[in-house]
Amino acid sequence: MKARVYIRLKPAILDPQGKAVLHSLQQLGYDEVKSVRIGKLIELEIDNSDPDVMKRIQELSHKILTNPLMETFDIKIDEDDAA
Amino acid sequence: MTLPERNTNLTKRVTRLGVVIFPGSNCDKDALDAIGRICGQDIKPIWHRDTNLDDMDAVILPGGFSYGDYLRAGAIARFAPVVEKLIAFADRGGLVIGICNGFQVLTETKLLPGALMRNEGLRFICREVFLRVERTDTPFTRNLQSGQVIKFPIAHNEGNFYLPSDELKKLEKNQQVLFRYCDAEGNVTPKANPNGSLNNIAGIVNIKGNVLGMMPHPERRCDPLLGEPDGVGIFESVIDSIR
Numbered sequence: 609m610k611a612r613v614y615i616r617l618k619p620a621i622l623d624p625q626g627k628a629v630l631h632s633l634q635q636l637g638y639d640e641v642k643s644v645r646i647g648k649l650i651e652l653e654i655d656n657s658d659p660d661v662m663k664r665i666q667e668l669s670h671k672i673l674t675n676p677l678m679e680t681f682d683i684k685i686d687e688d689d690a691a
Numbered sequence: 692m693t694l695p696e697r698n699t700n701l702t703k704r705v706t707r708l709g710v711v712i713f714p715g716s717n718c719d720k721d722a723l724d725a726i727g728r729i730c731g732q733d734i735k736p737i738w739h740r741d742t743n744l745d746d747m748d749a750v751i752l753p754g755g756f757s758y759g760d761y762l763r764a765g766a767i768a769r770f771a772p773v774v775e776k777l778i779a780f781a782d783r784g785g786l787v788i789g790i791c792n793g794f795q796v797l798t799e800t801k802l803l804p805g806a807l808m809r810n811e812g813l814r815f816i817c818r819e820v821f822l823r824v825e826r827t828d829t830p831f832t833r834n835l836q837s838g839q840v841i842k843f844p845i846a847h848n849e850g851n852f853y854l855p856s857d858e859l860k861k862l863e864k865n866q867q868v869l870f871r872y873c874d875a876e877g878n879v880t881p882k883a884n885p886n887g888s889l890n891n892i893a894g895i896v897n898i899k900g901n902v903l904g905m906m907p908h909p910e911r912r913c914d915p916l917l918g919e920p921d922g923v924g925i926f927e928s929v930i931d932s933i934r
Contacts, residue, residue: 621853622887624813672770675763675799677806678853 609656611665612684613673615648621678656687707748707933708734711777711793713768718754718790718910725913726751730926739771748933749786750777752793754846754908764807764849765795774800786830786929787902791847794894794904803897803904804862805854810847811887817846820885822893822907823873825866829896830932831903832869834924840877841921843907845885850906852888852895859889870894870905 617623626644633641650673654661662683669681710722719736726734737750739757744750757768768774774796781787781802789797797803810816824832824839835841854862862868871891874883879891886906894905909922 620855621808622811624809624811624887628813672766673762675766675806677855678808 609654610686611652611654612686613650613652613665613669614682614684615650615674615679616681617645617647618678618680707746708732708751709737709744709747709749710734710751710753711737711739711773712753713739713755713757713771715757715759716753716755716792718908721908722751722753722790722910725910725922726926729913729920729923730930732930737773739768739773742772742776744773744776744780744785747780747785749788749929750780752787752789752796753910754791754793757792757796760792763799764792765799768796769799778802781897781902784899784901786933788831788929789904790908790910791906794906795849797902797904802902803895804858805852805895807849807906808851808853809849810851810885815846815848816850816885817844818885819844820893820907821873821875821877821883822870823877823879825868825871829869829900829903831896831925831928833931834928838877840873840875841924842912842919843909843921844911845907847886847906850886850888852892854889862895863890865898867895867898868892869896869903870907
């Protein structure tokens with residue numbers, strides 16, 4: 609199975625990268641865009657044999673993939689997506 | 692050109708200092724040179740897979756891009772074998788100095804609070820900055836003057852110190868800030884802040900006062916050839932503390 613970990617900056621954290629992209633979009637005439645926040649997507653190929661697999665993905669996301677001080681994450685699982 | 696003589700004011704003894712080398716460290720040689728040649732102390736490199744820090748008094752985590760800074764700066768180095776040992780070493784009261792990338796590693800280990808985010812201006816900054824010394828009752832600053840203005844280079848992309856506001860209040864209340872970005876006269880102003888760090892924070896210590904993290908590079912300001920050797924004051928403070 610494939611696990612996708614979506615990482616976002618917490619709302620309280622300034623995102624200068626997102627702000628720069630927003631500025632650029634508005635300059636190009638996309639006035640309908642009101643905010644841009646940039647995050648990360650990490651894809652994991654998982655061997656699904658462990659019954660605790662979800663717990664372990666939660667754990668590694670919290671412990672390594674993100675810094676809980678400034679980031680939050682969501683995990684999406686795709687059982688069929690083998691590659 | 693001849694290199695400056697070794698500083699003979701300091702008595703040479705078997706001090707036990709080490710500099711950790713991660714894959715991607717690039718200021719390790721500068722730190723070895725500053726403490727070895729300029730300060731005249733015995734200092735040895737420590738490989739990131741080494742797990743014996745028993746004979747150490749002080750350990751430096753140098754600047755650079757450990758493990759390519761992949762994921763987040765310092766995030767992968769945090770799980771290096773030597774860093775696991777370093778956490779126990781710090782808990783035993785051993786002195787730890789994290790410079791630049793080393794500071795980022797120390798926040799990832801939670802030995803120091805906070806996180807170093809991308810610079811507010813989204814640029815890698817490489818220039819000299821002024822710092823105001825906030826405390827002199829620590830092993831890292833005992834030979835400096837309170838309120839003294841020192842000048843060090845910075846060279847980083849992620850130096851923007853962040854801490855949630857309630858924790859920032861605690862950090863200030865506990866007087867854990869050792870260095871703030873300031874102007875040449877020592878005024879801490881928004882203009883003197885190069886990277887967006889909260890409260891102009893450039894360097895902090897843990898509550899116990901034995902772990903220092905700072906973004907500016909004292910090791911690059913030790914050889915008089917490179918300007919006023921303000922960095923020597925920090926390393927000599929450490930050497931005096933463990934002597």
